Amino acid sequence: MTAEMLAHDDELAIRFCGLSFATPLVLLSGCVGFAEEYTRVAGFSHRQTGAVCLKGTTGQARLGNPAHRICETPMGMxxxxxxxxxxxxxxxxxxxxxxxxxxxxxxxxxxxxTVEEYVEVTQRFEDSPIDAIEINISCPNVKQGGVAFGNDPAMAARVVAACRAVTQKPLITKLSPNQTDIAHSAHCCIEAGTDGLSVMNTLMGMAIDAETRRPVLGNNQGGLSGPAIKPVALLKVHQVYQVAKRHNIPIIGQGGVSNARDALEFLIAGASAVGIGTALFYDPLICAKINDGIRDYLTRHQLRHVSELTGSLTLNSPARPPVSCGA
Structure with a gap:
């Protein structure tokens, strides 16, 4: 059986960047290693997912940051x-x-x-069986003093364009929320040739040990994920969708999804697929539950297919004109 055959005539099967996904669920990079860890869990099956994003990969091997690398926070990590x-x-x-x-x-x-490293890694994956390539532009650009590629729309577009030039595989750009205007960045990446967008990456945060008066993380700061960031992620997906829909660019919406209702909210906000990340750490079998919840919702609302939910959000009309900052 091929991956094409997996996307059968089912209410959850979707097309994303020209690829057939059996369900709208995508396991997020950094949460499933290189796709082998969860296969050891009884009852886990990749067939409950539309796609799996492998761990972030660079040109050369990296040891990573010093300990501590993980810190639990209220409703997040x-x-x-x-x-x-x-x-x-x-x-x-x-x-x-x-x-x-x-x-x-x-x-x-x-x-x-560096841009050159992105190109090198993309070229290597071009000559492989991988189905698509996600560009993580939240990495620091060492040639620009450590500024993250994704926090500068022009820099982000340059990375996308450079990768686009060396691959025919679908390109998905993972946008950072740690920037002034994520919709503008999305527009720049679309113009540079991305086929899809992943919204959003983690928010930057810090945890402090009051007794030692030092950061808990060895890197001082880290990316915040989990339910705490869901309201921010929903807004970012909605904002990016306003740009992406004009170009038929699909979105993987992500950030704090822990149940079917969360996934439905991202679809309604504008996502075509939904990323599952931190929730896998405490419930490796969550995908089957989310798929069942989405099917139940479609039945209750008399919808034939999950794609009918994408971008179906109806905004409230403001009761009065917004007050300007100068008032």
Whole structure:
């Protein structure tokens, strides 16, 4: 059975960037390693997903950041792993051959510290069986003093354009919320050639140990994920959708999804697919439950297909004109 056959005539099967997804659920990069960890859990199946994003991969192997790398927070989690990975050559030669491409789609996550490194890794995945490539533009640009690529729309577009030039595979750009105008950044990435958008990456945060008066994380700061960021993520998906829909660019909406209602909210806000991340750490079998919940919702609302939900949000009319900042 091929991945194409997985996307049968089902109310949850979707098309994303030209690929058939059996369900709208996508396992997020950094939460499932290189797709082998959760296969050891009884009852887990990649067939409950539309796609799996592999761990962030760089040109050369990286050891990652010093401990501590993880810190629980109220309704969330901070992480500062630091892109620990064995390097793209090892991934292509030794990991991809072990994946069962008949079960789901597999998406590579490309990371780097320079535009040249993004291009190098993308080129390597172009000559591999990977189904699509996600560009992680939240990485720091070492040539620009450590400023994250994703926090500068022009810089983000440059990375997308450079990767677009060396691959025919679908490109999905993962947008950072840590910027002034995420919709403008989305527009720039679309113009540069991205096929899809992933909204959003983690918010930057810090945890402090009051007794030692030092940051808990060895990297001082990290990315905040989990239910705490869902309201921000929903707004970012809605904002990006206003731009993306004009170009028929699909969105993977993500940020704090922990049940079917959360997933439905992201679809309604404008997502075509929904990313599952932190919730997998405490419920590895959550995808089956979310799929069942979405099916139940479709039945109750007499909808034939999950795609009918995408962008179906109706905004409230303001009771009075907004007050200007100068008032």
């Amino acid at each position: 901070l992480n500062a792993i630091g892109l620990q990975n064995p390097g793209v050559d090892y991934v292509v030669k030794h990991i991809l051959p072990t994946l069962d491409f008949s079960e789901t789609r597999f998406i590579a996550n490309v990371s780097g510290s």
